Amino acid sequence: MQQLGVLDRIRGDLENFVGQRIKVKANRGRKKVMEAEGILEGIYPKLFVVRLNERQSERRVSYSYADLLTETVELSIEDTRIGLGEATG
Numbered sequence: 456m457q458q459l460g461v462l463d464r465i466r467g468d469l470e471n472f473v474g475q476r477i478k479v480k481a482n483r484g485r486k487k488v489m490e491a492e493g494i495l496e497g498i499y500p501k502l503f504v505v506r507l508n509e510r511q512s513e514r515r516v517s518y519s520y521a522d523l524l525t526e527t528v529e530l531s532i533e534d535t536r537i538g539l540g541e542a543t544g
Contacts, residue, residue: 462520465539469537473495479491482527494506
């Protein structure tokens, strides 16, 4: 039950950054790490969406709040990590 509270705090932290440019670093497994810049496009009850502009194409990727909690995904703005369940904004 305490876990749910942490995920709610992470979602609340991310709400402050909707529409802003962020850096995404995602562990894709087998020592593959994806790093990109995009815009935090939307916050939903179980996940959040980032719009990435890569090589003249646009795509959207979604991640769960648990990905941030387990540090599978890291989000940052100007070298400041966001979405850690702490008061950041």
